[in-house]
Amino acid sequence: xxxxxxxxxxxxxxxxxxxxxxxxxxxxxxxxxxxxxxxxxxxxxxxxxxxxxxxxxxxxxxxxxxxxxxxxxxxxxxxxxxxxxxxxxxxxxxxxxxxxxxxxxxxxxxxxxxxxxxxxxxxxxxxxxxxxxxxxxxxxxxxxxxxxxxxxxxxxxxxxxxxxxxxxxxxxxxxxxxxxxxxxxxxxxxxxxxxxxxxxxxxxxxxxxxxxxxxxxxxxxxxxxxxxxxxxxxxxxxxxxxxxxxxxxxxxxxxxxxxxxxxxxxxxxxxxxxxxxxxxxxxxxxxxxxxxxxxxxxxxxxxxxxxxxxxxxxxxxxxxxxxxxxxxxxxxxxxxxxxxxxxxxxxxxxxxxxxxxxxxxxxxxx
Numbered sequence: 001x002x003x004x005x006x007x008x009x010x011x012x013x014x015x016x017x018x019x020x021x022x023x024x025x026x027x028x029x030x031x032x033x034x035x036x037x038x039x040x041x042x043x044x045x046x047x048x049x050x051x052x053x054x055x056x057x058x059x060x061x062x063x064x065x066x067x068x069x070x071x072x073x074x075x076x077x078x079x080x081x082x083x084x085x086x087x088x089x090x091x092x093x094x095x096x097x098x099x100x101x102x103x104x105x106x107x108x109x110x111x112x113x114x115x116x117x118x119x120x121x122x123x124x125x126x127x128x129x130x131x132x133x134x135x136x137x138x139x140x141x142x143x144x145x146x147x148x149x150x151x152x153x154x155x156x157x158x159x160x161x162x163x164x165x166x167x168x169x170x171x172x173x174x175x176x177x178x179x180x181x182x183x184x185x186x187x188x189x190x191x192x193x194x195x196x197x198x199x200x201x202x203x204x205x206x207x208x209x210x211x212x213x214x215x216x217x218x219x220x221x222x223x224x225x226x227x228x229x230x231x232x233x234x235x236x237x238x239x240x241x242x243x244x245x246x247x248x249x250x251x252x253x254x255x256x257x258x259x260x261x262x263x264x265x266x267x268x269x270x271x272x273x274x275x276x277x278x279x280x281x282x283x284x285x286x287x288x289x290x291x292x293x294x295x296x297x298x299x300x301x302x303x304x305x306x307x308x309x310x311x312x313x314x315x316x317x318x319x320x321x322x323x324x325x326x327x328x329x330x331x332x333x334x335x336x337x338x339x340x341x342x343x344x345x346x347x348x349x350x351x352x353x354x355x356x357x358x359x360x361x362x363x364x365x366x
Contacts, residue, residue, distance in 0.1 A: 005109040006040045006172070008033060008084075009050040009094060009116030009123055011077045014070030020063035023117055024152065029145040030076060033115055036143050036168035037080045045172060046107040047084040049073055050094045052122065092122045095131035104135070111136045111253065113171050115143035120155035127163050136254045137163040138171050141204060157230070160207030164255065167204040193289055197253065198297050201246035203238040205255075206230050209246055212258045216280040220315060247297065249281060249290045257281030259294045269308035274298055276312035292328065 011033060014020045023029075040047050051073055054064050064071045073086070087100045094100050104112065112135040114127045123144050127137050139159055146152045156165060201209055210230055217223040236243045249257035260278040265271070276298060281291050295310075302310045314321050326332070341349055 003108045004040075004111045004113055004172070005046045005048060005104055005107050006036060006113045007048050007050065007094070007100075007115070007126070008037065008077060008081065009114065009126060010052045010118070011049070011074045011116055012051060012064060012070065013072050013074060014063035014068075015117050016074065019070050023145050024148045025145050026117075029117070029143060030074060032140075032143045032168060034076055034080050036113075036115060036140060036172060037077065039168065039172040041080070043172060045113075046109070047081045048100070048103060049077065049081055049084050049086045050100075050116065050122075050126075051086055051088050053088055053090060055090075092125035093129045093131075094122065094126040095129045101131050109135060111138065113138050113140060115140040115168070117144070118146035119144040119152045119159075120146050124155055124159060127159060136252070138166050139163055140168045140171055141165045142167045157207070161211060165204060165207050167202065170202055170204060193293060195252045196288075196290060196293060197250045198247050198294065199250060199255075201237070201248060201258070203234060205246070205248070206234045206237070208248075208255060209233055209237070209258065209260070212255075212280050213260075213278065215282070216278055219280070244277065247294070249285075249294050251285060251290075256285040257290055257294065259298060261298060263305075263307075264311070266308050271306060271308040273307045273309040273311060274302045274305075276310065279312070295328065 011030060012019075015023045016026045016030070037047055039045075051071070052064050053066050053071055055066065085103055087094060087098050087103065089096065089098050089100075091097060112132060114123060114137060116123055123139060126132065127139050139156070141156055144152070144156070146155065159165065207230055210228060210233055213228055214223065214226060217226045237246060244260055244262040246258055246260045248255035249259075257280055258278070259276060259280075261274050261276045263272050264275040266273055276295075279291060279294055281294075299310050302308075314325060322332070
């Protein structure tokens with residue numbers, strides 16, 4: 001089971017109003033970090049504070065000078081993180097020239113949760129440090145900030161291709177697995193899959209969902225067809241009219257695969273079902289039963305929702321996948337041929353609807 005440690009980077013006075021280099025939404029970020037630290041305290045997750053210092057003689061030093069009030073860690077963080085070790089650094093990468101790695105080893109850390117200032121600099125350099133590669137790194141996107149909103153978002157977007165992004169509440173969830181909602185089925189206790197679990201995606205996971213979609217498209221040779229964006233997925237998956245659902249296959253709490261699905265309906269059965277649009281497991285985690293577990297989860301979910309069937313498509317050239325699906329009881333529907341209308345053809349077909357036929361009142365007949 002992953003042992004988490006929360007790393008709080010550079011919550012120092014110079015970054016706040018009245019300091020030498022106040023950041024965008026510094027106070028709001030401070031409040032979020034306070035909540036994260038309290039949650040870590042409540043769940044026995046170690047907290048490490050990082051303090052950036054510079055030598056006054058350094059001509060490039062505009063703030064964080066030793067001996068000044070601006071270099072001090074904000075009192076509100078010190079108050080909630082009482083007794084937390086403080087790592088003093090002089091570089092953006094908190095691992096360089098410090099004993100951070102040894103401190104993490106002392107906590108038996110395997111999962112590192114990173115937050116603080118600044119998103120594009122110290123947070124990024126630490127999260128992507130070569131020394132951090134041994135850890136499962138998650139950046140708490142709602143507990144970071146920098147000089148302005150645009151740079152903050154650009155930095156998070158860049159980070160999302162290398163490490164997981166999450167909100168503090170989810171990332172600091174109890175380490176024995178998420179509290180699954182009543183309708184959700186956990187298969188994390190299967191004896192044959194130690195360390196495996198399934199969790200529902202949250203809005204903070206949108207960058208990760210898109211990353212999995214792109215990886216799957218690359219595998220299928222269809223990357224050039226991907227039009228999805230983070231903003232579009234955020235609206236379609238988590239907006240007021242969400243169209244689909246996503247779950248992650250996780251190892252020790254770290255997502256290594258995903259399934260995206262939505263409800264369909266059978267008129268013959270008179271019942272709903274589930275259509276699996278995408279299922280993907282990273283190559284390094286294949287052959288361990290994770291894909292089968294995702295399918296089993298969806299089968300159980302279909303049953304729980306009084307559904308009649310679980311369906312999905314498979315590319316005609318993917319013989320190994322087709323043979324595998326048959327081996328678990330799936331029946332290829334050779335009597336049906338999938339039809340698709342999209343792009344300009346979709347628009348042209350829509351234009352053929354008579355104007356006076358639009359949304360006629362129900363219950364009326366000629």
